[in-house]
Amino acid sequence: MIKINLLGVAPRPSRVPSMGPPAPKATQALLFLGALVICFGIVGIIYKVLNNQIADLGTARNREKVRQSELVVVRAQNAIYQHRLTDLETRINTIQALQNGRVGPVELMNALGNVVDRTSDVYLYTVAPSGERLQFKGQSASVNAMANFLLFLKKSSAFEDVQLEQFYQDDQHDRLTYKFTLSCLFKPTTGGASPTVGGVPASLGGVSVGPAGSPGPGGAPPGAPPPAQPPSQGPRLVR
Numbered sequence: 001m002i003k004i005n006l007l008g009v010a011p012r013p014s015r016v017p018s019m020g021p022p023a024p025k026a027t028q029a030l031l032f033l034g035a036l037v038i039c040f041g042i043v044g045i046i047y048k049v050l051n052n053q054i055a056d057l058g059t060a061r062n063r064e065k066v067r068q069s070e071l072v073v074v075r076a077q078n079a080i081y082q083h084r085l086t087d088l089e090t091r092i093n094t095i096q097a098l099q100n101g102r103v104g105p106v107e108l109m110n111a112l113g114n115v116v117d118r119t120s121d122v123y124l125y126t127v128a129p130s131g132e133r134l135q136f137k138g139q140s141a142s143v144n145a146m147a148n149f150l151l152f153l154k155k156s157s158a159f160e161d162v163q164l165e166q167f168y169q170d171d172q173h174d175r176l177t178y179k180f181t182l183s184c185l186f187k188p189t190t191g192g193a194s195p196t197v198g199g200v201p202a203s204l205g206g207v208s209v210g211p212a213g214s215p216g217p218g219g220a221p222p223g224a225p226p227p228a229q230p231p232s233q234g235p236r237l238v239r
Contacts, residue, residue: 107188108134111158118152121145133161133183139170140178153184160185 112127121141128135140146146167153162166181 107158108186111156111186115149115152115156115159119145119149122149130183132185134159134186135165135181135183137181138179140180143178146178146180150182153182158187160187 108127116122116124122138122145123140124136124138126135126137128137140149150162150164153159162182162184164180164182166179168179170177170179
């Protein structure tokens with residue numbers, strides 16, 4: 001619809017609603033200060049939390065330092081105890097070695113005695129270690145006596161790897177005898193040291209095996225060389 005103004009008067013312009021007067025500067029300052037306070041509060045809270053964490057870490061570090069000092073003392077005491085333990089083990093091993101060395105020759109003599117009790121007409125000059133083996137030197141009145149002695153050594157559980165190294169006739173002093181040299185390995189049954197190890201008698205001499213009327217002066221058959229004198233700790237067996 002078309003409107004026609006018949007009065008000839010221009011209409012008043014319509015009013016535009018105003019946005020209101022601008023905020024005063026005091027209000028803006030208050031808002032700015034409030035924002036600063038909030039920011040400083042947040043920063044203060046973060047600082048306090050971090051500061052508490054740093055304090056806790058410092059306390060934990062001090063505890064670790066104290067513990068480290070205690071561990072140093074414990075380590076020193078452990079070293080002292082370890083040294084004492086090593087010293088005691090050395091003493092125990094030494095005592096066991098001496099005990100085994102004391103029992104070893106006795107066991108050898110017992111084993112050799114069991115063998116010679118079953119043999120006759122055999123005379124041993126020496127029984128001495130030769131490396132890791134035992135070497136027997138002696139003489140017999142017959143080949144059979146020598147063979148029996150060798151057989152009984154092989155059957156004994158205390159002697160192993162019995163080997164006849166030398167065997168020959170000897171007719172000195174108008175008496176026929178058979179000289180021999182043999183070697184074997186001795187196996188202790190009680191865990192004692194082998195007589196081939198140092199610290200035991202080097203030789204056991206003058207072991208005679210035979211009938212009561214056959215040996216010559218001193219228990220040896222006629223023509224036999226004088227028996228070797230054993231050390232003071234080595235027993236002499238005469239049968």
